[in-house]
Amino acid sequence: MGVFDDKKFEDLDWISQATEPINSRLNDVLQSIPDSITIDFEIYRRVVSNGYDLDLSIQKIVSYMVEQYSKGANLAHEELGVVDRCFELQITGEKLIVNFEDNTISGGEIKLVKINTTMDEKVLQSIMGKDGLDGLIYCSMETDGYLNRMNEIMELLGKCDDGLKSRSERSKRRQIVSRLHTIFSKNEWKIRDTELANKVGFWVKDYVCNGNLASFSNFCRLKVMTHKDQPIYSMEEIE
């Protein structure tokens, strides 16, 4: 296997190669959660135990369910927001009473019901690379030579003339983030894997902030792979 080969893409069946669906771990997370879950007192107590109120929102329940059924998934805020949209709360009964003395919920039933079994491609495209970009926005530049490293990244990204001309670290950072955002939203690099897209931001951050050459090498490899003009699902990384 060559350095620039995409093993995941080659392993796909012909129909997947033809339709190029976005690969995301969010689909695995979604499938790990049952289609319908009755929220009993014990689940309710655990869900609200971390908050200050007794509100039972879909966000809270889904976040709890992801922890229960997909341990170690460690989803970013944006990703959790996308999973939330695949569920709804179904409530029966007029007046729900939660009793912490008897450990019961009476007067009705609360259910979390899955309304989508797979993630919408458009939704996945919208969060492509976002987690990695957030890391890049909030990182601190502490090592010497970060301006040069930012210029190198911008040259590889292309269409970053304003950032290259500027001397400001903030402008350069903004330019990199904005350019990567355009690349992902317009699918310029044809990355079809959300985790791989997130890694781009992390690699850039790691190289710019810490001068990590392995991260730079991974970024360059990915850039070379984009020249084939084929969908990219995976690449061989250097640790």
Place this chain on the structure above:
Amino acid sequence: MTKLLALTQDFGVSRPIFALYLNDHGELEGSTRNPIYKYEPTPIEGDILSELVCECYYEDFDHRCSEFVIIRRDIASKAMAKIRAQTKDFVEKNSDMKSPRQGKLYRWIARSMPTNDEFNDTLIMLYLYWKPHTGTSMAGLRSSQKHIENTMAILTAMMEKHEQ
């Protein structure tokens, strides 16, 4: 503070039973501030300290043990803070000065009045002396000139003693 703390001893807590309501976003809302069986402390009739402590009653829902808890010391401290604030207002409203806030006594109460338990106990005794003879209105505050004059004199003496 001993008197205030003693008044909190009989306080109970609300039962941890709540109603959940469906909001417009299809989510359930519940508030720990509104349990179905809410505990309301009853003050001892005619006891102004008891009324004050009951006003300061505060309970909090502890998610770890799933029940309401009260911190008696906090309630007593809150009541004490109210006594200090009311003493300050009393001086402001009954001072002979044009700008009472510029007065030595007012400034001492606002900034340097001691906060130890012994001093607080004295302040509570003084509060019990002047409070029944005043109202919240300006007219009420001026209703008992003798008590007002005595209180102002006692506070001035306390200030002079502590300044030494």
